[in-house]
Amino acid sequence: MANSPTGDSVTDRLVRVLETFTPSRTVQTAAEIGRRSGLPRSSAHRIVGELVDAGLLERDDDRRIRIGMRLWELATRSSQALRLRQAAMPAMEAVQARIREHTQLAVLEQDEALFLERLSGPTSGSNVTRIAGRLPLHASSSGLVLLAYGTRDLQERMLAGRLPRLTTETIADPATLRRKLAEVRTLGHAVAPGSIELVSTGVAVPVRDETGTVVAALSVVLPRDAPTAAALDELHRGRREIERALGVRS
Amino acid sequence: MANSPTGDSVTDRLVRVLETFTPSRTVQTAAEIGRRSGLPRSSAHRIVGELVDAGLLERDDDRRIRIGMRLWELATRSSQALRLRQAAMPAMEAVQARIREHTQLAVLEQDEALFLERLSGPTSGSNVTRIAGRLPLHASSSGLVLLAYGTRDLQERMLAGRLPRLTTETIADPATLRRKLAEVRTLGHAVAPGSIELVSTGVAVPVRDETGTVVAALSVVLPRDAPTAAALDELHRGRREIERALGVRS
DNA sequence: GACGGGCATCCCGATCAATGAGACGGATGC
DNA sequence: GCATCCGTCTCATTGATCGGGATGCCCGTC
Numbered sequence: 001m002a003n004s005p006t007g008d009s010v011t012d013r014l015v016r017v018l019e020t021f022t023p024s025r026t027v028q029t030a031a032e033i034g035r036r037s038g039l040p041r042s043s044a045h046r047i048v049g050e051l052v053d054a055g056l057l058e059r060d061d062d063r064r065i066r067i068g069m070r071l072w073e074l075a076t077r078s079s080q081a082l083r084l085r086q087a088a089m090p091a092m093e094a095v096q097a098r099i100r101e102h103t104q105l106a107v108l109e110q111d112e113a114l115f116l117e118r119l120s121g122p123t124s125g126s127n128v129t130r131i132a133g134r135l136p137l138h139a140s141s142s143g144l145v146l147l148a149y150g151t152r153d154l155q156e157r158m159l160a161g162r163l164p165r166l167t168t169e170t171i172a173d174p175a176t177l178r179r180k181l182a183e184v185r186t187l188g189h190a191v192a193p194g195s196i197e198l199v200s201t202g203v204a205v206p207v208r209d210e211t212g213t214v215v216a217a218l219s220v221v222l223p224r225d226a227p228t229a230a231a232l233d234e235l236h237r238g239r240r241e242i243e244r245a246l247g248v249r250s
Numbered sequence: 251m252a253n254s255p256t257g258d259s260v261t262d263r264l265v266r267v268l269e270t271f272t273p274s275r276t277v278q279t280a281a282e283i284g285r286r287s288g289l290p291r292s293s294a295h296r297i298v299g300e301l302v303d304a305g306l307l308e309r310d311d312d313r314r315i316r317i318g319m320r321l322w323e324l325a326t327r328s329s330q331a332l333r334l335r336q337a338a339m340p341a342m343e344a345v346q347a348r349i350r351e352h353t354q355l356a357v358l359e360q361d362e363a364l365f366l367e368r369l370s371g372p373t374s375g376s377n378v379t380r381i382a383g384r385l386p387l388h389a390s391s392s393g394l395v396l397l398a399y400g401t402r403d404l405q406e407r408m409l410a411g412r413l414p415r416l417t418t419e420t421i422a423d424p425a426t427l428r429r430k431l432a433e434v435r436t437l438g439h440a441v442a443p444g445s446i447e448l449v450s451t452g453v454a455v456p457v458r459d460e461t462g463t464v465v466a467a468l469s470v471v472l473p474r475d476a477p478t479a480a481a482l483d484e485l486h487r488g489r490r491e492i493e494r495a496l497g498v499r500s
Numbered sequence: 501g502a503c504g505g506g507c508a509t510c511c512c513g514a515t516c517a518a519t520g521a522g523a524c525g526g527a528t529g530c
Numbered sequence: 531g532c533a534t535c536c537g538t539c540t541c542a543t544t545g546a547t548c549g550g551g552a553t554g555c556c557c558g559t560c
Binding site: 023070076081114130 | 304
Binding site for chain 1: 536538
């Protein structure tokens with residue numbers, strides 16, 4: 001309703017500029033930003049200059065542009081992401097200390113799973129998830145949990161849309177996904193073997209806030225053939241600890 | 251040179267809106283934002299609406315405004331803050347596991363110490379530092395390290411400016427501060443007893459990148475009378491680990 | 501049940517600052 | 531030497547931004 005057909009607005013431009021920065025491309029020239037954001041050279045240059053003056057962007061030693069610490073500060077210090085992270089950190093550390101594999105916290109954001117935190121296991125492989133990274137809802141254990149406990153609206157939207165296949169084991173069929181979601185709700189957790197990379201299995205549980213709403217998914221990434229029973233115990237222990245920190249009384 | 255006297259620009263307004271959000275005030279109405287940012291009601295409302303459309307801000311269930319996950323994501327995923335944090339996390343966890351007190355990572359940002367990460371100790375007190383929070387350079391061990399290894403320009407600016415006193419032990423005298431900075435450079439670390447709160451002592455060491463520049467300060471917060479020798483050993487071990495992760499070859 | 505305060509929302513004409521094409525100089529590289 | 535690409539600056543035009551004001555809603559208070 002509010003997005004114009006041309007999509008032109010000050011903030012739209014801003015977002016387009018910010019979106020040109022990716023984990024693999026953290027610094028770039030003003031001209032590159034212009035090209036990637038579809039803005040004319042001189043406009044891009046001017047906008048970038050304003051953002052640098054405001055401290056939201058920074059120039060490095062070569063006068064190239066990168067995200068500014070100030071933007072990170074403003075976006076982080078009062079964000080929901082930080083609040084959830086703070087509540088979850090001790091529990092995640094405890095889980096990670098025992099499981100010794102990647103331990104992650106994800107939330108639902110614009111029909112995808114957004115990862116707020118990740119503690120890495122000893123194996124340096126499996127770098128598919130990053131902090132502030134995303135994964136499709138149907139193709140990760142965290143996503144399946146967030147979807148299974150999401151609104152009916154969200155579920156129908158995902159079931160009707162495309163389900164891109166990341167590996168041969170990714171759920172790419174609506175009927176299968178629907179069954180899987182019911183299973184997740186029955187069991188209270190999601191196990192997703194090989195859905196992202198064939199060598200690993202994700203296990204996730206829902207985390208609720210004081211109103212009972214599922215606000216996040218706590219998950220671990222195990223080697224493909226690892227037993228999930230012990231991991232599930234740990235996850236539920238971590239879940240309870242996080243929920244306590246969020247003010248849920250058991 | 252580029253900041254106008256009136257300070258009016260699209261991005262300035264944006265920053266002013268974002269600045270109305272603080273750790274203690276994470277949600278607010280559009281009218282509150284307008285009041286705090288000095289913008290007229292209707293203007294604030296329009297700007298907030300645009301930012302919500304762009305996903306940078308969100309409305310909660312009561313239609314009040316908060317920082318959006320999308321802004322956090324954009325600001326975090328390709329930021330220097332995340333890169334440093336990633337490099338430092340394993341080392342910080344190791345330090346924290348042994349010292350069992352608050353372990354922190356701070357960088358220099360606009361003449362203040364900005365805390366990128368903090369692992370909490372068992373004592374739940376000492377909440378003066380937060381993630382994405384700030385402290386003055388002269389009044390914390392992290393700040394003293396960042397200042398001592400900062401540019402001559404920065405040092406002169408701080409020595410010439412006001413040195414607000416947080417406790418009776420805060421260094422508030424330029425001559426004393428100058429001596430302290432020389433001491434920090436000689437010793438290679440900073441000890442700041444009671445500079446923030448009387449019951450605790452901060453100990454910090456500099457962290458360098460591959461070019462030899464000091465890019466961060468690693469610190470712990472100890473009870474006032476704790477011995478700092480053991481902590482220093484741990485900090486230097488952590489420092490070396492972080493520097494290795496940053497690509498410094500020893 | 502009337503009243504008042506605070507908020508969200510919408511409207512609209514004047515204004516003014518953002519826009520983007522283009523030119524120039526310098527650095528780099530083939 | 532030529533070709534590119536980048537940063538920087540200028541400038542006339544225009545279209546978006548601005549903010550006062552009106553309206554309606556919700557919610558306490560008297």
